[in-house]
Amino acid sequence: MLGSECKKVLSEGHEVIAPSKNEMDITSWDGVINNLQKISPDVVLNCAAFTDVDGSEKEDLLVRKINIEGPRNLAQCSARYNCKFFHISSNYVFDGQKTIPQPYFEDDSLSPLSAYGKSKLESEIAVRENSPNYVIVRTACLYGINGKNFVKAIISHAVHKKTDVLKLADDQIGSPTWAYRLALQIRQILNFGGIGTYHATAEGYCSPFEYAGFIVEKLGLEARLEPCKLKDLARPAKRPANSLMENRLLKKQAINVMVDWKEDMNTFLDTFGEQLIKEAEA
Numbered sequence: 001m002l003g004s005e006c007k008k009v010l011s012e013g014h015e016v017i018a019p020s021k022n023e024m025d026i027t028s029w030d031g032v033i034n035n036l037q038k039i040s041p042d043v044v045l046n047c048a049a050f051t052d053v054d055g056s057e058k059e060d061l062l063v064r065k066i067n068i069e070g071p072r073n074l075a076q077c078s079a080r081y082n083c084k085f086f087h088i089s090s091n092y093v094f095d096g097q098k099t100i101p102q103p104y105f106e107d108d109s110l111s112p113l114s115a116y117g118k119s120k121l122e123s124e125i126a127v128r129e130n131s132p133n134y135v136i137v138r139t140a141c142l143y144g145i146n147g148k149n150f151v152k153a154i155i156s157h158a159v160h161k162k163t164d165v166l167k168l169a170d171d172q173i174g175s176p177t178w179a180y181r182l183a184l185q186i187r188q189i190l191n192f193g194g195i196g197t198y199h200a201t202a203e204g205y206c207s208p209f210e211y212a213g214f215i216v217e218k219l220g221l222e223a224r225l226e227p228c229k230l231k232d233l234a235r236p237a238k239r240p241a242n243s244l245m246e247n248r249l250l251k252k253q254a255i256n257v258m259v260d261w262k263e264d265m266n267t268f269l270d271t272f273g274e275q276l277i278k279e280a281e282a
């Protein structure tokens with residue numbers, strides 16, 4: 001989802017080489033070092049990860065390999081060839097216990113609730129330890145035209161199961177963030193010469209119940225959405241109740257390009273809504 005947007009956005013003004021998993025498996029040290037030697041990049045941006053949050057609970061070894069060993073390989077190889085290294089992390093490194101709507105800051109203590117969150121925390125440590133010239137971008141609740149995401153899941157539900165009740169938490173909050181917008185933000189950090197750990201999410205927030213309602217209403221779909229509490233949703237991985245993050249460093253450095261989530265969601269659904277409905281119907 002994010003990789004394809006970064007490839008598009010960063011290609012304006014940069015030469016981008018975006019190897020697929022077949023061309024470069026990040027869990028293979030040899031694969032990574034050979035690619036970096038061959039490509040000789042100035043910057044390495046890691047958008048690869050194991051992103052199935054519930055699946056991570058029963059795939060511990062694989063998750064650790066892709067989400068920790070992978071970034072460690074990339075960070076070490078980037079350091080060896082003096083490349084700047086960008087890595088993407090997640091709000092799941094926080095426990096979400098802050099009183100809503102208090103946001104998390106870049107230097108708040110990390111306390112993940114899930115196997116996925118723990119792997120992202122350890123990925124951050126691996127990057128800081130191995131790459132002197134690193135950027136970690138923590139984001140949350142991504143959606144976009146490619147990859148699996150909440151927007152597509154809601155459209156699919158409305159298309160195929162409109163008579164079934166869909167229960168969504170109304171006591172959990174986050175900031176739906178367009179992957180395309182995040183790619184613009186990553187380009188901004190790159191061009192600015194940023195370094196360190198940044199939070200980059202949309203402004204404003206909503207619960208999954210409000211988020212789904214917004215999508216259904218905007219697209220004129222029918223769906224039976226019902227509010228429930230986060231604790232009532234029996235899912236393998238625990239989720240943070242509060243996923244709000246403040247883009248404090250971006251704002252301090254005057255490079256924040258993130259906008260209100262509703263503004264981007266309106267643009268996204270105006271642009272891709274019909275296409276997504278047709279894809280769901282097919």
Ligand SMILES: NC(=O)c1ccc[n+]([C@@H]2O[C@H](COP(=O)([O-])OP(=O)(O)OC[C@H]3O[C@@H](n4cnc5c(N)ncnc54)[C@H](OP(=O)(O)O)[C@@H]3O)[C@@H](O)[C@H]2O)c1
Nearest residue numbers: 001002021025026048049051088089090139140141142147
């Ligand atoms: N999605 C969100 O809501 C969210 C929120 C916060 C942070 N993030 C972070 O943002 C980043 C991008 O997420 P995303 O949602 O764009 O992910 P995504 O759509 O799931 O894409 C991840 C990509 O990584 C590839 N990959 C998996 N294992 C690999 C390996 N060993 N070597 C090379 N490539 C491999 C996958 O290929 P295959 O599909 O072929 O396996 C897939 O193309 C990740 O670091 C994620 O943790 C995402």
